[in-house]
Amino acid sequence: MLRFFLIWAALCIACARPDERPLADSEPLSAVGSRVGSSGDGHLLITLELSGAALRVVDARRVPGRMQRLRGEAPGGDWEVEARSNDGALLHVARVAPPDVLRGEFAREGGELEGHHLQHVRSAFAVRLPVLPGARELRVVARDGRSGARRLAGRVAFPEVGR
Amino acid sequence: MSALAAVAVAWALGVSTPGSLPVETLQRTGPSEQRLDLVILGDGYRDVDQSKLTADAETLLEGLFGISPYRQYRGLMNVKLIHAESRDNGADNGSYGAVRDTAFGAYFNCSGVSYLLCVDYSAVLAAAAVYVPEYDQAIVLVNDPKYGGSGGSVAVASTHPNAVTTLRHELGHSLARLADEYEQTFPYPSCDATLDCLEPNATVRTGRSEVKWNAWIDPSTAVPTREGTGFAGIGLFEGCRYLTAGVYRPKDTGCLMKTNASVSFCSVCAEALVRAAWRYSNPIDRVAPSGAVTALACDALSFGVTTPPLEDASWSFVWTVDGAPVAGSGRILDLPPGTLAPGGHVVQVRVQDSTALVRNDPTGLLQGVASWPVTVSPCSVCRAGLACGTSLCVDGMARPAPMCGSSGQCGAAGPSVSCGAYACDAEGLACRTTCSISADCAAGYECRSTQCVSLADGTPGPGGGGGGPIDAGSSRAVTPDAGWLADAGHSPVPLPPASCGCGAGGEGAAAALLWLAVAGALRRRRARG
Numbered sequence: 001m002l003r004f005f006l007i008w009a010a011l012c013i014a015c016a017r018p019d020e021r022p023l024a025d026s027e028p029l030s031a032v033g034s035r036v037g038s039s040g041d042g043h044l045l046i047t048l049e050l051s052g053a054a055l056r057v058v059d060a061r062r063v064p065g066r067m068q069r070l071r072g073e074a075p076g077g078d079w080e081v082e083a084r085s086n087d088g089a090l091l092h093v094a095r096v097a098p099p100d101v102l103r104g105e106f107a108r109e110g111g112e113l114e115g116h117h118l119q120h121v122r123s124a125f126a127v128r129l130p131v132l133p134g135a136r137e138l139r140v141v142a143r144d145g146r147s148g149a150r151r152l153a154g155r156v157a158f159p160e161v162g163r
Numbered sequence: 164m165s166a167l168a169a170v171a172v173a174w175a176l177g178v179s180t181p182g183s184l185p186v187e188t189l190q191r192t193g194p195s196e197q198r199l200d201l202v203i204l205g206d207g208y209r210d211v212d213q214s215k216l217t218a219d220a221e222t223l224l225e226g227l228f229g230i231s232p233y234r235q236y237r238g239l240m241n242v243k244l245i246h247a248e249s250r251d252n253g254a255d256n257g258s259y260g261a262v263r264d265t266a267f268g269a270y271f272n273c274s275g276v277s278y279l280l281c282v283d284y285s286a287v288l289a290a291a292a293v294y295v296p297e298y299d300q301a302i303v304l305v306n307d308p309k310y311g312g313s314g315g316s317v318a319v320a321s322t323h324p325n326a327v328t329t330l331r332h333e334l335g336h337s338l339a340r341l342a343d344e345y346e347q348t349f350p351y352p353s354c355d356a357t358l359d360c361l362e363p364n365a366t367v368r369t370g371r372s373e374v375k376w377n378a379w380i381d382p383s384t385a386v387p388t389r390e391g392t393g394f395a396g397i398g399l400f401e402g403c404r405y406l407t408a409g410v411y412r413p414k415d416t417g418c419l420m421k422t423n424a425s426v427s428f429c430s431v432c433a434e435a436l437v438r439a440a441w442r443y444s445n446p447i448d449r450v451a452p453s454g455a456v457t458a459l460a461c462d463a464l465s466f467g468v469t470t471p472p473l474e475d476a477s478w479s480f481v482w483t484v485d486g487a488p489v490a491g492s493g494r495i496l497d498l499p500p501g502t503l504a505p506g507g508h509v510v511q512v513r514v515q516d517s518t519a520l521v522r523n524d525p526t527g528l529l530q531g532v533a534s535w536p537v538t539v540s541p542c543s544v545c546r547a548g549l550a551c552g553t554s555l556c557v558d559g560m561a562r563p564a565p566m567c568g569s570s571g572q573c574g575a576a577g578p579s580v581s582c583g584a585y586a587c588d589a590e591g592l593a594c595r596t597t598c599s600i601s602a603d604c605a606a607g608y609e610c611r612s613t614q615c616v617s618l619a620d621g622t623p624g625p626g627g628g629g630g631g632p633i634d635a636g637s638s639r640a641v642t643p644d645a646g647w648l649a650d651a652g653h654s655p656v657p658l659p660p661a662s663c664g665c666g667a668g669g670e671g672a673a674a675a676l677l678w679l680a681v682a683g684a685l686r687r688r689r690a691r692g
Binding site (some may be wrong): 010024045047049057058061063065066068070071072075076077097099101102103104105106107110111112113114115116120122123124125126148 | 281284287288289295312327337423424425441443445540
């Protein structure tokens with residue numbers, strides 16, 4: 001009984017202080033379950049979870065130090081994570097490897113590989129962003145690896161820690 | 164969310180409170196902003212299994228880094244291990260039973276595939292974010308000897324001896340976006356005929372000059388190239404990316420992207436992996452001096468660069484002054500007094516990783532450039548008894564400033580001395596003698612308290628000598644300026660804290676506890692595959 005009470009109490013605290021605000025837009029946005037790290041200078045590390053079209057912030061925190069800038073061209077087929085302002089203006093785009101891919105590749109007799117290519121029902125991935133005071137929304141845009149066509153995979157309120 | 168509430172939930176759900184999970188540095192070769200940071204998270208390791216986790220992780224790393232090109236480019240990677248503690252050992256449907264209670268919920272028979280080993284990916288990445296926030300790639304090591312693993316945003320490997328081969332292959336996908344070269348019977352879309360395949364080791368082009376790995380194909384090799392002839396070189400072999408026709412691979416047999424029976428990548432895949440590693444690093448780790456230089460014409464001037472600690476590296480250094488090549492092909496350039504006339508100058512170095520593993524580097528990933536603005540004031544003779552230049556610390560070796568002789572001529576710089584376990588200071592003038600973060604230590608050491616200690620045995624490392632701060636009597640000055648190298652293509656040397664202060668406590672960690680606790684509860688309720 002005590003355990004259930006503690007669960008209930010803790011979840012109430014979490015629900016009473018949502019870390020994300022729903023947007024005015026009518027499209028559904030997940031606003032539950034995000035958590036924030038401590039404040040300070042540095043950049044943002046945001047862990048996202050995509051389940052169907054539902055995008056959720058699993059964890060968001062400021063990380064000390066400058067954001068590592070990868071050199072050269074990003075590989076083709078990357079998905080994009082867009083940070084947008086209240087009026088929808090694009091503030092920053094980060095590229096991430098397609099997060100929905102699940103591969104299992106196992107050796108048959110003789111070493112030849114047998115591949116299993118699946119799509120995550122619920123995928124998780126991380127993105128690094130600069131601190132963006134005006135950001136209000138995160139959008140994840142999927143890219144078709146073959147045609148390059150773009151598709152909105154999910155959107156969520158920008159976590160408080162990065163605003 | 165308060166920490167108390169999180170701890171309460173964790174307790175209530177019967178999940179052992181991680182508090183702050185121990186994080187072990189297995190390999191540190193440089194600052195995180197200049198490295199590919201791998202984080203390994205143990206799953207299915209109980210309290211009594213934590214030493215085994217360290218041993219298993221080291222075995223996995225030795226296997227991973229045991230082959231080319233991972234071996235040569237190990238120096239571009241840092242590796243940390245998160246000691247997550249599980250209630251049970253193994254994974255669901257593994258060697259120890261159908262249902263196991265583990266930190267990240269590892270389970271075989273994922274999606275009905277016996278060897279496919281999945282985890283709770285959100286829990287894994289949340290833990291990585293809390294405890295190793297600088298990570299670039301997460302790897303979950305599952306304490307179960309059953310053969311299996313998986314790839315994707317998180318790589319998962321069991322402790323089966325062959326799992327390392329799968330990990331090598333999966334990191335080929337994750338780091339270099341390599342295509343699978345094997346053929347399958349299921350229908351799979353081919354590459355776009357206009358764009359070609361996006362992966363570096365797959366193409367739909369058949370004209371020799373159009374093949375993206377043309378530099379690796381000997382002119383005497385037929386293109387396309389016949390399979391099954393025993394030819395072991397690079398060509399254009401039909402069958403790749405799960406298709407038997409229409410898509411081509413570089414090597415007939417023997418590449419890790421085609422078969423697990425191989426222990427090597429083909430040249431094209433290895434090249435792509437090297438380029439991928441260099442996306443995270445710059446061939447110039449540090450520069451000395453660290454900023455613009457103001458000097459007298461009677462001073463000796465010295466400049467140097469530190470490169471990442473690569474095994475069997477083949478570096479080339481090309482130095483120029485005001486655009487004109489100057490003698491000197493090493494990592495230090497010494498300019499005798501009077502070399503530069505009074506006025507403004509630019510000293511530049513271009514550093515190149517000249518590895519034979521790469522023939523195509525269209526965006527110059529294997530190159531780094533640094534330049535120093537130098538302002539020289541008139542001077543005919545130096546002042547006897549004073550320094551006529553500065554000390555210099557490059558690549559863990561420091562040397563004192565040259566001194567002006569009684570005749571007013573600048574002498575030679577003194578001999579270099581190793582900094583031991585310590586790195587050069589941020590200005591590139593002397594060895595550090597204490598540390599505050601692990602970037603203050605040499606490769607193979609990490610900072611504990613204020614000492615650099617060996618990662619191998621935890622003993623304090625040797626201090627260094629030489630160098631010393633700029634002599635108060637010197638006529639030369641260094642003006643630190645973090646921005647001055649950026650335009651020349653070099654990322655200013657970062658000196659981040661070695662660990663994230665934000666994740667160790669406060670709301671982030673507390674919330675992580677809650678999250679892990681809830682995830683654990685949900686996992687137990689989940690129907691298991």
